[in-house]
Amino acid sequence: MPSRESSATGYTRRDWGSHPPLIHPDYKSTVLRGPTKPLVPLPAGLTEMTGPVYGHEALAPHDADLTRNGARNGEPVGERIIITGRVLDERGRAVPNALIEIWQANAAGRYVHAADQHAAPLDPNFFGGGRCVTDQDGRYRFYTIKPGAYPWPNHFNAWRPNHIHLSLFGTGFLSRLVTQLYFPGDPLLDLDPIFLGTPAAARERLIARFSIDATEEGFALGYEFDIVLRGPLSTPMEG
């Protein structure tokens, strides 16, 4: 039997200069939900370096096209956009077969979720959830509708900036990431305690870039958003 350590050569650490703290009082829900004791360091072993693997067979035909996967009797209302980019590791190498799940509000700023009571209309032709798997170059692509801003109860006159939620599985369980994509030039970003909870130097990594190259003539505006995940220090193939 091969050594259990043969491919377990370690994993990049969580870079706490890039991630928000566990308690950020301006975002009020963190106060009773974030742990107060220091995290206990855990060296990466097989448990952490492995993780579920989902391939293209996990997808249905329109999973990556939110302009179609919730359509009942027409097209969703709003500005059609393309979100595309690459999933990379910290050495800039492509992460193929990464599962990306997304969910978002509709153009009016309303979620399909039963708990969302914002007095903005639901869109019978927009569900707001989708997924895709990256190709061999780590590339992904979603068609969707630009989400609207919406109010939330954190403080007086609080509004979330336009955003899309993303959930990613990379190489192993330590690559796991849930994040949010924001849009350039949004005036609500400077007022949003969730965005501002991110270390200042890392915030720009959460903002997609408008791209005329990714824009489809006569159809949809394009935005590029690359995502960098933690990964193994060396891959089994590199030995």
Next chain:
Amino acid sequence: MADFKQTPSQTVGPYFAYGLTAKQYGYPQTSIAEGVLAGDDTEGERITLIGRVLDGEGKPIPDAMVEIWQADAQGRYAHTADPRGSNSTFVGFGRLGTGTDPQNRFLFQTVKPGAVGDGQAPHITLILFMRGLLTHLYTRVYFSDEADANAADPVLAAVSEDRRDTLVAAREDGAQGVVYRIDIHMQGPCETVFFDA
């Protein structure tokens, strides 16, 4: 290397249910994973892992999402980094929100994992996401009937003795089969150990 820095984490927020756990919550989309990990032909001892996620006031959190990842009954992971490979019917990944159970519990139906073979006791690793948590948290579930293996486990050994119990699920053998119970305390005197994994 420095040019490619980690994309920051952001909270999963209050509205993940229809995107990540659609089937559990009754939304018209399939889910990649749910609370049932073991199929009819999965080898191993059937167990149910039951718990709640409690906030700093001890109240059950109704909008947390829990993911678990585990080896099969022989201690093998279904992943290429494990040279032994898992038996083909068991993936070992589960995902549940805490919003559909009346007591806001998660209930995973799985098999008890075997020891991986690296000196660690049998365990399940768990990731926690929720509104009010900006960066996800890693913790582990060990088993109360594995006292000898737990005593030799290097990960538990790195945890101060008075906090190790927060990582050990209590076994109950009842009419419904084997149940392991563990609550995750975000704060307070029983605050669960979370790992910088």
